[in-house]
Every structure is written in structure tokens, then in C-alpha cells.
Amino acid sequence: MPRDYKETCLLPKTAFPMKGDLFKREPQWLARWESSGLYARILARPVDGRFVFHDGPPYANGHMHYGHILNNALKDFVTRSRNLLGERTRFIPGWDCHGLPIELNVDREVKRKKEHVSPTEMRVRCRDEAAKWVDVQRTERKRLGVLGTWETPYLTMNQGFEAQVIRALKAFVANDIVYRGKKPVQWCWHCRTALAEAEVEYADAHVSPSIYVKFALDAAGVEALRAKLPDGVTRVSAVIWTTTPWTIPANLAIAVHPALDYVVLKGADGEGLLVAAALAEAVAKSAKLDAVVVGPSFKGELLVGLQGRHPFEARWSTLFGADHVESSAGTGLVHTAPGHGRDDYKLGVAHGLEAYAPVGDDGRYTGELGDGAKAMGLEGQFIFDANPAVEQHLHSLGALLQPPGQKVTHKYPICWRCKNPLITRATTQWFIAMDEPMRALPGTPTLRQRALAEIDRLAADGARAEGEGVARGWVPSWGRERIRGMIEGRPDWCISRQRIWGVPIPAVQHKATGEVVLTTELLEHVAKVFAERGADAWYSDDPSVLPAEIRCADGTLRPREEFSRDPSIIDVWFESGSSFYAVCEPEADLGAKVDLYLEGSDQHRGWFHSSLLVGCAVLGEAPYRAVLTHGFVCDDQGRPYSKSDIRRRQEARRDEITARVNKGEALDAVLTAMKSTWATPEKLADAKKRLGKKTSLDDVALAIAQDDIEFIPPEKIIAEQGAELFRAWAVFVDYENDMPYSRAVLNQAIDAYRRVRNTLRFMLGALREEPAPLVTEVALEPIDQWALVRLGEVLAKCEKAYRQYAFREVFATVVEFCQDLSALYLDASKDRLYNDASDSVRRRSALATMQHLVRSLAAVIAPILPFSAEDVWDHLPAFAGKGDSVHLEFWPTVPSIEDGAALGKAVQRLRALRDGVFAVLEPVVQAWGVEKQAAKKAGREPGAGDATFAPGARIDHARDAAVTLELSAAERDELGPLAPQAAELLGLGAIELATAPVAGDRVRVAPGPACDRCWRRRGDVGADGLCPRCRHAVDVFDRAAGATA
RNA sequence: GGGCCCAUAGCUCAACCGGUUAGAGCACCUGACUUAUAAUCGGGAGGUUUCGGGUUCGAUCCCCGAUGGGCCUACCA
Secondary structure, X not given: OOOOHHHHOOOOOOOOOOXXXXXXXXXXXXXXXXXXXXXXXXXXXXXXXXXXXXXXXXXXXXXXXXXXXXXXXXXXXXXXXXXXOOEEEXXXXXXXXXXXXXXXXXXXXXXXXXXXXXXXXXXXXXXXXXXXXXXXXXXXXXXXXXXXXXXXXXXXXXXXXXXXXXXXXXXXXXXXXXXXXXXXXXXEOOOOEEEOHHHEEEEEEEEEEOEEEEEEEOHHHHHHOHHHOOOOOOEEEEEEEEOOHHHHHHOOEEEEOOOOEEEEEEOHHHEEEEEEHHHHHHHHHHOOOOOOOEOOOEEHHHOOOOEEEOOOOOOEEEEEEOOOOOOOOOOOEEEEOOOOOHHHHHHHHHOOOOOOOOEOOOOEEOOOOOHHHHXXXXXXXXXXXXXXXXXXXXXXXXXXXXXXXXXXXXXXXXXXXXXXXXXXXXXXXXXXXXXXEOOOOOOOOEHHHHHHHHHHHHHHHHHHHHHOOOOOEEEOOOHHHHHHHHHHHOOOEEOEEOOOOOOEOOOEEEOOOOOEEOOHHHXXXXXXXXXXXXXXXXXXOOHHHOOOEEEOOOOOEEXXXXXXXXXXXXXXXXXXXXXXXXXXXXXOOOOOOEOEEEEEHHHHXXXXXXXXXXXXXXXXXXXXXXXXXXXXXXXXXXXEOOHHHHHHHHHHHHHHHHHHXXXXXXXXXXXXXXXXXXXXXXXXXXXXXHHOOOOOHHHHHHHHHHHHOOOOOHHHHHHHHOHHHHHHHHHHOOOOOOEEOOHHHHHHHHHHHHHHHHHHHHHHHHHOOOOOOOOOOOOOOHHHHHHHHXXXXXXXXXXXXXXXXXXXXXXXXXXXXXXXXXXXXXHHHHXXXXXOOOOOHHHHHHHHHHHHHHHHHHHHHOOOOHHHHHHHHHHOOOOOOOOOOHHHOOOOOOOOOOOHHHHHHHHHHHHHHHHHHHHHHHHHHHHHHHHHHHHHHHOOOOOOOOHHHOOOOOOOOHHHEEEEEEOOHHHHHHHHHHXXXXXXXXXXXEEEEEOOOOOOOOEEEOOOOOOOOXXXXXXXXXXXXXXXXXXXXXXXXXXXXXXXX
């Protein structure tokens, strides 16, 4: 009985599991890191570099969703990689705590319990509500593995933060660009507050009334148009179109475009209808006119100054020229209510019209209505309820072109919170002027000018940085266009809100004179108070919130008792826009200039935008050096990935398939469904299994439809598979664009992750739980030297990628490297690892190299896969049990290898040889495989009766083959030090490199018997059945075993 | 309506800012494997680069237009 030598082979051995069981083990690492103070230890390492990252505060309401989680993963990649690269980087997580959503939640609760609470009490409850969600989200963010100071986050409701917001406001006041004015703003009548641009959403299919209203021209007007009238027309009305009948009572003017062509259209009863020429036909159709009869066309400038009679108020609406008038919709004459529209307001200002808005906070008409409207009983009516009344009344006056009840479906702004349609309403608010000179800045640019200049400066710096291989400025570069457009077009910033939960605008009003005061002195005083006692102080009775005496515009000092406090709070976007000033500026090791802001691309209108404006006032420049944006999480159809959205589409899909089944197209439906990545054959089989054997195709089709689009809650992924797999997904897709998220994509990311994990596992196994020498301590084999050269290239590529935030490239590079190692290097090293004696020089060279590879790769992936990297570290013999963490490592290095380029060439030649080998070997091996399969099917012995498959003649593994390949002398030279080892490195029994063309078979069975232990045919097997190498290895093994026995 | 962006294999991504035959990985088909075995290695098939024009000796790349999708926005009166 020959000895079984397997136990003497040094096969891979490691406790590092093939499957991570991450969902179970991640919490253990988290606990360990927390108890060992890992984060503090990372920051305490002595480094020269510094990188300032600033967390954009998520809103402290509700659970984290895909976007948040992705965002947090990316942020963690940044801070961890910077620390790894030797740039000390802190992560101070923050939360946005003030604002309407929280206040409304609390409000609802209060109303439900029918309580009456004071503003102070209200603020206490809001604070509790925000704190509750901060806790929830903190847990969720920590679970993802994000490293930071979680116990001391920044909260916008902290006293220090509130004080800095006031100081930021002070900078605007110092620049003299804060003013109070009555202007139209987006107003939510339900929440009873003005809304910022960022608080407005849009409903896709909002249905509004659609009315054409006639304003009869006076005699002078008709006279002016006499030459333009169609035959038989003696009176003329200007026709406007609107979807908001409730604003008709506030109509003060009509806008026309001076350069546009207009005509008088002959209407019913011979009445002339003044409309844009381009729209005459459409209007005629709407009015159901039999024929389109128009007079000669003329330019709108002819109309400027004419007057149209308001349908039910005793006043005239003048026709003004305005650029915003279009001829694509409506009538080319625009109903203008300066109190209810931004352009209307602008036109009003230009012509001295008041921002007349007879509508209250609650969306009801006020006593400011005109007599006509009052006579209709509109006062106190809710405006949207009044729409039909106004319409009906206009109809009864004969002022409508069509019968009442016409509707139009269009996009319409709604409140981000309560989803009710918004109105535009002129109110008295605090504004920041975009186009007034900033007095405190040199050259007194306007805020808009400065902001635009900063945008361009960042873009230019970004272009410069790109040349240096780093990312700064707008990343990706189109961020510039994005934010530029917004800053260029935005109106003055309305910063006041009529709510309670926020930072008060510390303005005061003199009770007697009505003068409103908001000065830097006052702001500084209040900031100090807030810093000590928080903004709640504003709502207390304590007089000391205000300075004892307050300076009025004329310079006189008046006692504070004569003033009342402004009840408004500051726009929350102003607060978060001040975060750099509240969080980073006060810290000695951070400062107000932040290296990186990183948020979703929607923040071009949000946080990036408001931070830029605050930065321009406070610092005179942008607060950030780089702004990195990412896209949105979508499903595999490219649609936003949200629960409700997917539900809706699931239903649509089901309906569609049901319809096809009913039409008898079940097979088609199934085939269509199977083309989608969701409905795989496995899924089909699954569905069949679930539904029982008697399943009809119809049922299968329906079942697929149900599963076709699946919502996978993020917390489920994390709880069942581990946070790291989510991180693997985040790094697997391209965050610059929309990121596809589906089971299929997730699985792909997991596969890539497993590839890396298994490669590392193999190398850990090779080390067999014993420390290996360092690469500097042994003479390295040429192939090992090459592995290190390759590692050096990988490291260089990854470092550059990290500096450019190209995390995907880092991961892809590592995965590719692992693949390369697996297929070539590790495969080529197996013989010496398994079969050489434990003390073999060649083997020790491999171990040293693999230890170095594992160690380096663990460090490289640590920012992205912090748990698995630590798992590797725990199982790396040299570090196991020492309580160290991979996260304390710095960027890995490789010892310099002489003539790395020649080695690279040699391996390239080896690869070419390898291709050649496979090309000739594959058909031979394949033939045997085919024969085996055929024999199996036929139930006979494989190879029986066929000489080519005789046991001594066939080749079923490369190691049994001797291959002959042609190779020129030059090519052979390239192989250099690898030439003598070619057969081993290629896993062949033997290789012959011929310089002349080969005649006959290139593949033969390698000569000689195979060694009983290593199965190699080297022609040197002794009488004991072992090759000398194995003989020695067995002796060494036996000696060691004897020693321990 | 406007601004910005995206579209390459069934899927996720490449292709050195115009240059050989558009590359990987996964999935699929297929072979090997007492020595990485829920692993690993080999082979194969799969593309009119969304469509239509244009510039050019040459276009996945530049320009114009269309289609589909995303984010943002508005003065849809």
C-alpha cells in the first residue's frame, strides 16, 4: 500500500472564512472599534497632511433612505482614504434640525390631543422630536461603518450653531444687502409660511381652471386700433388667459410684448378680440368661432399705454410692454397681478403699481378686496373655493370667451411638506439682495456677481487641478454650469419664515414709530445671548435678550422696552448654508475653508447654493475648494428607486401582463418578462415550484409580473447580508450618474467582492497561520519580484484614483489584480507552496511576497470594505491577536525591484506562451472531456476501445503534458530569468521552446512516471516513487512530525 | 416651457480629451479539476456604440436634430 502523501503537502490552511457572514460579524467589529477608541487613534497618528471634510447635514426626520446611505458610504470612502494616505481627516457628522417638517409633525400631535402650547413649549417639543430622529439616524449611519465623532455631532439646533447663524446674518447686514420688502413669494396657505426655492416641489398633473377673460378697451384704445380692425368691428377687448381665476380681483395690468405681432380677431357679435397673431387661430377655436377673421397685424408696441376695463372692478388695467410675454400659449396678452406673480411684480415695480394681494396667510380673501369682488361675497372665502365663483361671475358679465368649467392639466408647484398647491402672494418678508453692492467687500460687487465669480474661480482651479491628477473645483465639471444657471437666474433670497421652530430673525420694531431695526450691533448682542442660552431666549420674557438701548436709523438710542421682537425665523437653508462657519471655522485644525463638500446633485440648488452665498458674505469667497456630486439611486429601468414609485410600477406591470394573458399571449408575456434582468430562468422555475406542478403559463406570467420589480429596503440588505455589501454596491456602480440598484446589480457587486475575498483567502491559506518573513528578508524569486512590481503599479493607480475620488476605479483595479494573481501568479506558485519543503527558499520567497500582497491589499480596500479588511488583518499571521487594526495603517509601499521593466516584459512573454499552450492544449483536453461526457451518457467506460484515450496516452491535465512551442531567439531572451522555470510557471509537465517551425504534434504526454506526491513528471522520480524535491520535503515533514510526537 | 446631465454586449462599466479588428467582469453555453471545491482554471458565443443628419482621410468621441431617462427650475400667465 503506497503511502498517501497528501498530509505532507503544505496545502492552504486558514480560519478566514470563505463566506463573510458579515451581517452577523459587522456589529462585533463596530463594537471593538468603539471600545478601542479606533477613530481617536487614527487621528492621533503623527502626519503632516490635513484634509478638511464637511458633512452636509441630513434632515433629522424619518429613517435613512437609499440616497442617504449611498451618500454616507461615499463620505466614509473619502475620510478613510484620506487618513490612509496620511492626510488627517475628521468626520464631524451633522444634522439639520430646525424647520417645517418637524414643526408640522409636532403640530399635528398637538392638534390631535387638542392641546394649547406656548411657542416656548412648542420649541421644546420640536427639539425632542429632532433629537429622537438624530438618534435613529445616528444608529443607522454608524451601522454602515461610517467613522466619525458620533457622540459629538453638530446639530443646527445647538446653541453655538444658532449663534453662528446670527453672526452669518450679521455679515450680510454689514454688507448692507438685507432688506424688508413686500414682494411675491411662494406661499403655503396650509403651513402659513413663505417657502424657499428649495422647499417647493412640483406636482406633475395638477388640474387648474382655464379661462379667457376679456378686458374691454376704452374709446381711445379702439380709436388707436381703428385701422387694424376687421370689417364690422366697432368695439375691442384685450383677451387674457389664466389658470388662476382667483387672481383676477388682483389684476392691475396687462402685459404685451412690443415686438410680437398682434391682430384683432372678429369674435361673436362682431366684438373685436385683441390677441397675438400666432395665437389667433387657437383662440378662435377655443371660442368656437365659425371663422378666423382678423384685421391687419401690427406690433405690440402699438398697444402699449392702452387701457382695458377690469371686468368687475371700477378701474382700468393698463397695457404695458414686457419681455416675458410669449406667443406659445395663452393669448399673447398676460394677466398681471403684481401681488401674485414674480414677473407681474417686476412689471408693477417698473410702472409704480402696488404689490396688491388681497389674500391672507390662510389663503382667504381679505378686506383689501375691491368693491366689485366684495359685492360678489368673496371676502373671507378660500381662494381655491372662490375659483368657480369668480369664473361664474365673469361668465355672467359676459367677460369669458368660453363657457365656465374649462380645465387644463399642467405641472404646478406644491409644498414640499403638506403637498398642497402653493400660491404666489406678496407679503412683507426679509430679503437678501442679489444685485445690490456689498459694501464690506472690496470693489463692492453684488452678491450675484461675487457668487458667479467664485463659481468660475473654482472651475478654473478644478481645471488646473486636473492637470495635477487631483480633483478640485466642480466634480464632475458640469457642476459649474448647473449652479451657475441657478445663481444667474435666482431672485432675491427670501430668508424669513412665519414659523416657530428655527433661529429667529432678531429684528425689532419700534412700537410707536413702526421703524424696524436690524443692525450689526443688535445681531452681535443677540449672537452672544444665543451662544449662552440658545435661541429659545428670543421667545422668553427676559428683556436682556436685547441690548438695553437700541440704535435707530437716525442715530438715536431708545430703550428696549419700546420695541417688539420680530416673530419670523430664518430660512433653514440659510442655517445649513452657514454650517461651515458654525462647525469648521471655530476649530483651530479645520478653518472656514473646506476641502470637500459631497452631496447629491440636487444640492446645487440646496446646500451648495446656500453655502456659496453665505460664504460670499462671510468670507468674501466660496467656503469650499471642491464640490463633489453624485447621482440618484435608480432601478434597472433608470427610474428613481422609491418604495411608492416601485409599487406603482409593479401594479402597472401586473396590469400589462394580465392584459396580455387575457388576450392569450401568455407565452409572449413570459418571454418578454424573461428578457428583463429580474425574471431569470431561476425565477421562472421558482415561480413554478411555488405555484405547484399544475401551473399554467398564465399563472407563471402573473407571478413574474408580481416579482418583476422588487423593492429591497436598505435596512433589509444590511440586516440580512451586511452593510459591506451595500458599500460594495456603492463602489461598483458609477456614482457620477444615476446608480442602478436591483437585485441583479447587487449580486454582481457581491460577486466582485467575493472574488477579492477568495483571493485574499487563498493567500492567507498559503501562509498557513504562521508569520512569514518580510520581503526584505529573503532573496525573492523572479516571479515574486514581478508580483511586487505589479503591486506597485496597482498601488500607484489606486492612490491616484483615491485622490480623484474614483473609488470605482480603485475597486475595479483591485478586482482585476486579484484576477490576474489568481490566473497567473498564484497558479504558478502552487507547486512550490504545496510541495516544497517547509524550509525551501523558493517557498519562503512566495510566502514573504504573499504576506506583503495580503497586507497591502487589505490596506488598499480598507476605506471601501472596512469590515473585510479588518477580517483579513485579524487572520494575517503576523498581526493576529495583537489588537492592531488595519485602519491604523498608512498607504502601503513596495520594496524597489531592480529591472522591474524587464520582469514585466518577461511575464508578458510568459503570458503569450501561456496563450499558446492553452491554444494547443485545450482541444486535447476538451476531446477527453467530450469523450467522458459521451461515455457517461452512453453508460460505458470512458475511452474504452479508443487508443487516443488510453490511460497512458491521454492528457486530462496540463501537468501531464509536454508542449512544444515555437519561440524566436529574441522572444526567448525576453523570458530572461523566467525561462528555466517556464514549465513550472505554466503548470506543464514539460515545455520545449523550439526556434524552428515544429512538425508533428505539439502536445505529447510528458515522459516519465509522475511523482507520487507532486504528480509532476520531471523524469527524476526515484525508486520510492518520489522526486528528489518531494523526498526531501517528506523527510523534513517526518522529522518535524517525529520531533513533536 | 427653460437649464444641466445621461444613453457602448442581457447587466455593471472601459476605450489614454478624433486614429488598427470597440475591451473587461458578471450572466449565458461549454470543458477541466483526489492540490482554493458554495472555490479555482480554460474555451465559446454575444455590439449597425439609441436613432437621423453633418464636419473629417477617419467619429463611440466633435456639431445639429430626434427619441428615451434623470436632476433641477419657471413667468404654463
